[in-house]
Amino acid sequence: MEEIIRVENIKKTFRDNLEILKGISFSVEKGEVLSIIGPSGSGKSTMLRCISQLETVTDGTIKICGQTLVEKGIYADKKARHEIILKSGLVFQNFNLFPHYSVLKNVTAAQVRVLKKSKEEAEATAMELLKRMGLETKAKSYPCELSGGQQQRVSIARALALKPEVLLFDEPTSALDPELTGEILAVIKELASEKMTMVVVTHEMAFARDISSHIIFMDGGVIVEEGAPEDVINNPKQDRTKAFLARFNS
Amino acid sequence: MKKLILATIMVAALFAVTGCKKSDKKNGSDAVSAIKARGVFVLGLDDSFPPLGFRSDDNEIVGYDIDLAKEVAKRMGVDFRAQPIDWDAKEMELETGKIDCIWNGFTITEDRKNALSFTEAYLNNDQVLVVRADSGINSLADAKNKIIGIQSGSSAQEAVDDNASFASSISKLIMFKDNITALNDLDIGGVDGVVMDSVVANYSIVQTKKPFKVIDESLANEGYGIGFRKNEPELRDAVWAILKEMQKDGTVTAISQKWFGRDISTIK
Amino acid sequence: MPDRYIKMLQAMLTGSVTSLEVFFLTILFSIPLALPVAMGRMSRHKLLSATTNVFLLIIRGTPLMLQLLVVYFGPGLFIRWLVLRGYDVSFKWNRFVAAIVALSVNYAAYFAEIYRGGIESIPKGQYEAAKVLGYTPARTFFSIVLPQVIKRIVPAMGNEVITLVKDTALVSVIGVSELLMVAKERQGAMFSFVPLFIAGVFYFIMNWIVSIAFQRLEKKLAYYN
Numbered sequence: 001m002e003e004i005i006r007v008e009n010i011k012k013t014f015r016d017n018l019e020i021l022k023g024i025s026f027s028v029e030k031g032e033v034l035s036i037i038g039p040s041g042s043g044k045s046t047m048l049r050c051i052s053q054l055e056t057v058t059d060g061t062i063k064i065c066g067q068t069l070v071e072k073g074i075y076a077d078k079k080a081r082h083e084i085i086l087k088s089g090l091v092f093q094n095f096n097l098f099p100h101y102s103v104l105k106n107v108t109a110a111q112v113r114v115l116k117k118s119k120e121e122a123e124a125t126a127m128e129l130l131k132r133m134g135l136e137t138k139a140k141s142y143p144c145e146l147s148g149g150q151q152q153r154v155s156i157a158r159a160l161a162l163k164p165e166v167l168l169f170d171e172p173t174s175a176l177d178p179e180l181t182g183e184i185l186a187v188i189k190e191l192a193s194e195k196m197t198m199v200v201v202t203h204e205m206a207f208a209r210d211i212s213s214h215i216i217f218m219d220g221g222v223i224v225e226e227g228a229p230e231d232v233i234n235n236p237k238q239d240r241t242k243a244f245l246a247r248f249n250s
Numbered sequence: 251m252k253k254l255i256l257a258t259i260m261v262a263a264l265f266a267v268t269g270c271k272k273s274d275k276k277n278g279s280d281a282v283s284a285i286k287a288r289g290v291f292v293l294g295l296d297d298s299f300p301p302l303g304f305r306s307d308d309n310e311i312v313g314y315d316i317d318l319a320k321e322v323a324k325r326m327g328v329d330f331r332a333q334p335i336d337w338d339a340k341e342m343e344l345e346t347g348k349i350d351c352i353w354n355g356f357t358i359t360e361d362r363k364n365a366l367s368f369t370e371a372y373l374n375n376d377q378v379l380v381v382r383a384d385s386g387i388n389s390l391a392d393a394k395n396k397i398i399g400i401q402s403g404s405s406a407q408e409a410v411d412d413n414a415s416f417a418s419s420i421s422k423l424i425m426f427k428d429n430i431t432a433l434n435d436l437d438i439g440g441v442d443g444v445v446m447d448s449v450v451a452n453y454s455i456v457q458t459k460k461p462f463k464v465i466d467e468s469l470a471n472e473g474y475g476i477g478f479r480k481n482e483p484e485l486r487d488a489v490w491a492i493l494k495e496m497q498k499d500g501t502v503t504a505i506s507q508k509w510f511g512r513d514i515s516t517i518k
Numbered sequence: 519m520p521d522r523y524i525k526m527l528q529a530m531l532t533g534s535v536t537s538l539e540v541f542f543l544t545i546l547f548s549i550p551l552a553l554p555v556a557m558g559r560m561s562r563h564k565l566l567s568a569t570t571n572v573f574l575l576i577i578r579g580t581p582l583m584l585q586l587l588v589v590y591f592g593p594g595l596f597i598r599w600l601v602l603r604g605y606d607v608s609f610k611w612n613r614f615v616a617a618i619v620a621l622s623v624n625y626a627a628y629f630a631e632i633y634r635g636g637i638e639s640i641p642k643g644q645y646e647a648a649k650v651l652g653y654t655p656a657r658t659f660f661s662i663v664l665p666q667v668i669k670r671i672v673p674a675m676g677n678e679v680i681t682l683v684k685d686t687a688l689v690s691v692i693g694v695s696e697l698l699m700v701a702k703e704r705q706g707a708m709f710s711f712v713p714l715f716i717a718g719v720f721y722f723i724m725n726w727i728v729s730i731a732f733q734r735l736e737k738k739l740a741y742y743n
Contacts (some may be wrong), residue, residue, distance in 0.1 A: 090646075090647075096644060096646060109661070114651060114652035114653060115652075143742070337706075338703060338705070361707070402699060403702070403707070424695070426693050427699075431692075431693070432693075434591055435692075438593075438595060438597070439594065
């Protein structure tokens with residue numbers, strides 16, 4: 001099966017000598033849904049941001065769809081980095097929609113500017129995605145007029161518009177009211193059923209257990225435990241994993 | 251509605267305050283006693299007009315007019331204060347009582363005589379053209395198509411207007427706030443000549459040693475006088491009487507010697 | 519109408535045209551100039567940002583009138599100094615050009631700080647979202663950041679432009695005959711307050727127009743929050 005993401009021994013130290021990633025390795029295959037769980041400060045968001053090039057690693061290797069982004073700490077050239085960044089899409093905790101663009105333009109803008117698609121093609125793709133998200137009536141609205149859940153769905157459509165190979169989610173429901181969390185999880189579930197490769201950093205344990213093909217538990221910059229959801233969540237082997245999950249016992 | 255009422259009250263109060271000040275001066279015969287009561291005689295000047303009224307190196311206001319005025323105030327039994335003003339605003343300063351007279355190489359003109367109480371001339375003056383020594387301009391006729399500067403609000407404007415051939419031959423007339431700026435501009439070539447008082451021009455050139463020269467032809471012959479409020483002729487008469495005394499007893503001659511090297515006073 | 523009043527109106531009309539020219543040319547040059555200045559101030563290169571900061575401190579910390587005098591007389595006096603030392607140089611600094619230069623630089627400094635405030639208030643997330651979508655830094659700035667900055671700075675810019683309308687009066691200090699100087703001169707020559715009053719009305723009307731224009735702009739940009 002095609003390997004979409006390969007991460008080997010990535011390390012990251014911040015300027016104030018804080019080592020946030022102490023040697024992370026894992027891989028994600030096509031069609032897989034990987035959930036990453038762990039306490040705050042464990043480095044899980046940082047790791048996702050390293051994969052999507054919002055941060056740089058101090059050492060290690062990252063390959064996306066076989067193309068090398070960084071090899072043992074040495075980064076590829078600008079052209080390669082640009083190609084790679086388009087292979088993944090990132091959905092932020094705070095949506096980060098462009099407030100001065102309509103919902104439709106949020107989804108078409110990058111298609112036109114970056115992929116050089118024509119306006120008609122971009123709008124067709126956008127409307128189709130908005131329809132899947134149940135937001136086709138909101139195409140002409142502005143983000144400030146939408147609820148949090150709706151904005152996050154637009155954000156997902158915006159990422160999908162560039163047809164990435166993998167979709168990354170950085171705590172997609174953490175900024176939402178509990179009632180709205182469900183709609184996002186439903187969207188992600190549906191994407192999973194369509195075999196979209198995804199990596200989701202999340203606090204929603206039940207969700208992680210239900211949709212993931214693979215779970216990683218991170219703590220203190222290392223992977224403490226990983227495996228199938230039933231194993232990690234239902235039968236954690238490591239003490240740290242047990243302690244963490246104990247907090248979520250419902 | 252409330253705001254409108256408040257605004258009206260404030261404006262009315264403003265008028266009342268300024269109106270009050272004016273009524274002080276209405277009764278003319280009190281002018282001299284008013285000054286004596288206030289205890290100070292305020293002279294308004296453009297403090298960049300040497301040698302009549304200007305700033306010394308110690309930033310004191312000094313000059314021929316200042317020395318005369320100080321002595322006049324002393325003989326009137328009051329203090330003296332020199333008040334620098336914007337030359338364009340001199341009439342307003344006088345009218346609103348901020349100064350008691352305009353005494354600063356103030357040229358007597360018909361228009362001014364209509365609006366103020368003027369003394370007779372205490373000094374003679376010419377409006378002359380000052381140019382750079384190396385400019386090749388040697389007469390008024392040479393100023394054809396040149397750019398000329400003058401001080402705004404000065405009698406230089408009238409002098410230019412009264413010389414039709416000169417006025418029509420120059421290319422542009424630039425106005426400055428004061429003569430020092432005009433001369434600075436002459437120095438850097440922004441203007442080709444400055445029309446100003448010969449008294450000031452000659453003094454400045456000697457003092458600053460700038461490479462300027464004064465064209466011999468006079469554009470206008472004038473007299474300097476002291477301007478008082480129209481409704482205070484008795485103050486003018488009192489001051490002029492003191493000046494005549496000062497001329498008679500040699501005080502004026504001494505002051506004139508100090509500033510001009512000889513007695514050029516026209517007080518009789 | 520008496521001849522002197524006709525002469526007054528003619529003079530004041532010429533003066534107001536000059537004031538308008540000064541105003542529009544300053545706006546034309548200072549608004550774009552302020553952007554590189556703001557960039558310099560925000561630059562990561564310590565030397566560049568420190569130098570720009572010193573420049574901003576001087577320009578915003580000294581009177582505009584003084585800057586006008588320096589910009590106009592400075593080069594001229596320097597040339598005279600060179601000529602006295604035997605150098606064969608000549609340079610004629612047009613006073614109107616000097617006025618525009620001094621005003622543009624001065625207002626560019628104020629606008630630059632406003633731009634900087636606006637740019638720094640854009641959340642980091644906007645830059646990150648654009649980056650993961652494949653936008654280049656330049657494209658991110660012009661398509662995503664700048665439009666949002668413009669909306670945020672409109673009120674502050676309106677304030678500065680209104681101040682500029684009034685500051686045009688300062689160019690008289692280097693002999694540019696703008697409206698207020700003409701009005702004062704006519705007031706002195708005519709012993710009448712009428713010219714000053716008319717000048718006041720002119721400035722008031724100009725600023726009224728400016729205020730309305732900025733209010734319209736604010737409204738136009740209010741389609742989102």
